[in-house]
Amino acid sequence: MAYLLDAKHKSSYLMGMNKLPLAKRVQILSLLCEGSSMRTISRVVDVSINTVTKMLVDAGETCAELHDEMVREVRASRVQCDEIWSFCYAKQRVAKTTGNADAGDVWTWTALDAETKLIVSYYVGDRSSESAIVLMDDLRSRLANRVQLTTDGHKAYLEAVEGAFGDDVDYAMLVKIYGDIPEAHKGRYSPAECVGARKQRITGNPDKAAVSTSYVERQNLTMRMSMRRFTRLTNAFSKKLDNHMHALSLYFAFYNFIRIHKSLRVSPAMAAKITDKLWSWEDIIARMDARETPKPRGPYKKRGADNSN
Template identity: 35%
Template sequence: MANVLPAERRLEVLAALVNGTSIRAAERMTGVHRDTIGRFARAIGEGCARLHDRMVRDLTCPLVDIDEQHSWCKVRQKQLDPAKHSAVEMGEQWTWAAICRTSKLVIAWHVGKRDQESADALVEDVRARLTVMPQITTDGLGLYAQPIAANFGRAVPYMQTVKNFSARPGKPGTSEKFAVERGVDFIQKRVVFGTPDPAKATNYAIERSNLTARQWNARLRRRTLAFSKKLSRHRAAIAMHYTYVNFCHIPRNMRITPAMAAGITDHVWSLQELMDAALEEPAGDKPEPQPLVIPKPEGAARALPAGRGWLRVVSGGHAPSAPAAPPPSGSSRPEPVPPAQQAAPVQPHAAQEPPTGQLDLLAWRPKPRKPVQLSLFDGLPDGSE
């Protein structure tokens, strides 16, 4: 007998994993050994990553949100011993993700440390999957500016939303640990590159995606025993979750999946279809960056040559006043005289010259008289001053 799970049992295991069940809980539910579940989950996750690389490319996402999410592998950061543990594969692991706000599609993700290398890897992957210049929104982390400028150019509309926290008294009757809680006082929006629209700068889509990831992926939950013990399985679990959300899940405020909204597929994928496609997906190449098209802005605009952008009409200045509407029929109100036929007011001290049809910018004008100062000593008898 081949050492392979039946298709029905594999589907049960996959359904348990994508709905937030840990490996040991899936073992109790399905009767499959935890080591077998771990190997199967890794195979599904790696196949989902290859499937994502092949299908999620050439996207037109007008609004892109980027954020990072904390997790850890094997041991916590404060328990990390360089002599016993690998600092790269253990300790804190951050899930960097980018989402299209309009379609709710997770464009790219990266698992690594919270450093410049991870930020560069994520932004480079996002750039390779887009064909239209987006408006990018991140939090106040300073690691994003350099890779965004290097991959999208400094003309990309990029804005940061910074949350300002403050300490405030906790609820009455709570313990000393929760006597003081932190809250968001206000959110500050800062323009980094380009001319983004502040009304469209927000991180609610990626933050809601992070919350869904913690709910549906047991490896990301805090204060549990379901954390990952190996980095390879942790990355596979992240890939399996995001691929399932993109192709199989319909968000609450939508009627189609994110992959359908982005034009990647035309139907809702079943769990069986996702499992078969992930296990059969061969190794392929990563997407390559394509030329970016700058979308036409709202309102009147004129394209610049060589696709360099657009000239927009900016509000301001004084537009010529529209001519008055004619009076209704039967009204005794006289018709207004057009501005061209109205007599121009005569300026004081203006030289009256016959009209020649051309204005003389060097025409002579009399200078105003200087005020005469009265002498208080005029008319004295001795003529002294």
């Protein structure tokens, strides 16, 4: 007996057949933000690596939209900015030999509210002044009031902060002073010892006692521990830049909305009063499902059916 389904019913039918159970989807997203590699997740959850990748892409796009929509009109007092290094496909020194345009160093720029620990803004790019400008313009658009801003001594921040804020900011740089690298440590992965820091006023009247990047640097450590692709001195690096960016969008949504901050006892988003509830992975998945727009197709027809009527 022949049967027909219109495009809407066919899409719903296929979606119901192919979608993972909610518990497995929650488990995949949770593991992605707890330091597990994608292939580890594939084995633990017993799904294909393509399924994990598809979940990462869908969740990353959804979480990027969530951040852009929700993290607005943030009332902060002290904002700290920093950038953290990683790489995609290959390190910079051999990137040109790979033939991959995305290969090389990747820098993640972040702006964090020191009081609520909210990641107000982030950007993935290189370490140039153009990337700093993008971060600062985005940060300015998300703030509801004048803030005290602290960055490290990276010169790219100077032009970026001036262009985004003008004089409407109390801005200072924390310039760290490093000693010489011991001869025995040269050529190894061992940064020079920080022997001091200089607080330098740039714009406005920043409180010298509050000039610090400690919180955002601690957040960098959390990122390295929470995302496998940020782990140093291993083969756990991003192979595709797009997936790297999706992983970051997923992580920042998890950090801001789902994860309870140990010292605050609420999520950073709740502390910043941009939401009144603790979000869950089920909330993220609901948004993922809501943004799915099935492509219109012709009627579903059983193979071998007589379609003359």
